[in-house]
Amino acid sequence: MAYRPTERTEARRTQTRERIVRAALALVAQGGYREAQVAAVAARAGVATGTVYRHFPSKADLLTEVFRVASSHEVEAVEQAARFGSAASQHEVDAVAQAGGDFARERIAAAVETFARRALQGRRLAWALLAEPVDPAVEAERLQFRRAYADVFARTIADGIASGELPEQDPAFTATALVGAIGEALVGPLSPTHAGTDVDALVRNLIIFSLRSTTDQELSPHVHRRAA
Amino acid sequence: MAYRPTERTEARRTQTRERIVRAALALVAQGGYREAQVAAVAARAGVATGTVYRHFPSKADLLTEVFRVASSHEVEAVEQAARFGSAASQHEVDAVAQAGGDFARERIAAAVETFARRALQGRRLAWALLAEPVDPAVEAERLQFRRAYADVFARTIADGIASGELPEQDPAFTATALVGAIGEALVGPLSPTHAGTDVDALVRNLIIFSLRSTTDQELSPHVHRRAA
DNA sequence: GTCTATACGTCGATAGAC
DNA sequence: GTCTATCGACGTATAGAC
Structure with a gap:
């Protein structure tokens, strides 16, 4: 049977995404777009840098959100x-x-x-x-x-x-x-x-x-x- | 004796620079920044692509001017x-x-x-x-x-x-x-x-x-x- | 997700100014 | 003879199509 995400994993995924957005928002609110570097966002959200790109195709898309x-x-x-x-x-x-x-x-x-x-x-x-x-x-x-x-x-x-x-x-x-x-x-x-x-x-x-x-x-x- | 540009070459250089700026301006006025591609600007100004970069460190600098x-x-x-x-x-x-x-x-x-x-x-x-x-x-x-x-x-x-x-x-x-x-x-x-x-x-x-x-x-x- | 087209910027070669 | 401005093809990154 093919892999299908359960509700539970979906929820986790959503939560991670939101943490990333909130982390980026906090950094922008603190020091503008300059401080919203992907590595910094990831660190603040408690995820790896690569994880950010599993939720957003690019930094610009993250910032847009x-x-x-x-x-x-x-x-x-x-x-x-x-x-x-x-x-x-x-x-x-x-x-x-x-x-x-x-x-x-x-x-x-x-x-x-x-x-x-x-x-x-x-x-x-x-x-x-x-x-x-x-x-x-x-x-x-x-x-x-x-x-x-x-x-x-x-x-x-x-x-x-x-x-x-x-x-x-x-x-x-x-x-x-x-x-x-x-x-x-x-x-x-x-x-x-x-x-x-x-x-x-x-x-x-x-x-x-x-x-x-x-x-x-x-x-x-x-x-x-x-x-x- | 070391090489030093004469007034004549200075003038030529300035003219080339201005032609590039005017070409870029015309393209922007015609189709916005999207049409102001470096190759297109160079073509319109009658110079090679590389020449643009002898006058402006980057496309952004050209557009700024x-x-x-x-x-x-x-x-x-x-x-x-x-x-x-x-x-x-x-x-x-x-x-x-x-x-x-x-x-x-x-x-x-x-x-x-x-x-x-x-x-x-x-x-x-x-x-x-x-x-x-x-x-x-x-x-x-x-x-x-x-x-x-x-x-x-x-x-x-x-x-x-x-x-x-x-x-x-x-x-x-x-x-x-x-x-x-x-x-x-x-x-x-x-x-x-x-x-x-x-x-x-x-x-x-x-x-x-x-x-x-x-x-x-x-x-x-x-x-x-x-x-x- | 892959593939292709496009566009930025570079670099060695060349012609011509000094 | 030396130096430099210009050329234009090429490498590379990215964006958009399928």
Whole structure:
């Protein structure tokens, strides 16, 4: 009879794979992609170097998975923040909305703040996710990562438009631009060469920028002409 | 007597080098980094493959130089647009400013429009500069490239603050965020997989976004509390 | 998993500048 | 006569097809 892995061996295999991913993630979070050398990853995961290649066809594939895991974790946190803002529940959101409250803006601010504070707390990992030069294969994931963020903001903006709180606009456009803005604004402070960021001031600037850019205002005739 | 290259040979050498860079640039502009194969570059430049390596230690170094040349070209165009907006001269800028005109906003709009239209006209090259996954060595140049753009916007914003046209803000911060926003908003439309962009609509959205994000407005108490 | 095609980078030979 | 820039075929690594 041919060899067939039992559930038990399958489970072990999966566990090993996860240990490898976690080890690589920890190393990236500690010192960026540079420290995620295959030998170092294997050592930290308690496996032989060759074992890594029994689970991933190449180092780039491993790093791609690490990127995916880390980034989806970040996106989820921001999504959670965007869901309710500082409200405790959907119920409270609805209540405030009914009262004509500005909950979409509150939710945007909460999402931005979560994005930024998490990044500045885990600076090295955030740098790896947002800006660190890396193998093109991993780089491609970055484009997805940004899109995922943008989707979160787009939903919130669309809600705000539907409730009349935000002016008519293309939610996907504004959300994409916003994610680009936040990401780029964080790149400098996150850079390993940068030191001494005033986190609160940065968060404040980011929130102000984000709310400005989603909300209408009078444009001078001069400007209107150009934008028309 | 020892051999020493004369001016003539120096000049020839420089010319060859430039031909190689231009050939590589043309190929990147045509089909991205993928088409900039060393053999193809050499063929287009009319030299042998080995000659490329007499001028550049590696393909990555060649591409880095190509990136620098192309990106500085783009930045200069935007800088030019930001200098005067649609005014014909510095004199006119001063005149409008004296009359209380909104020239900083006009200049920002002109810079954004130039940025976007140039990108959408030379889509393949813009994609290569802004987003195409590429060797980390080249990727590192991208960070510089964005900074250069940000500097242009920062100067214009600072002018606007000085003249009282724009509200107090950190010009470097706003400019950085703005560049991130514009870049990210262009990534989608520039992507090779994307088709059929309404260029005028996109430019309009970008200008609106940019002017919103540089200009103050009332924030609700709710939001103020969070941003404070 | 193997096999092939492709593309990077090298190296000895050559022609020509000094 | 010496030295060097250029050539272009080849080795080797890798990626993609089957």
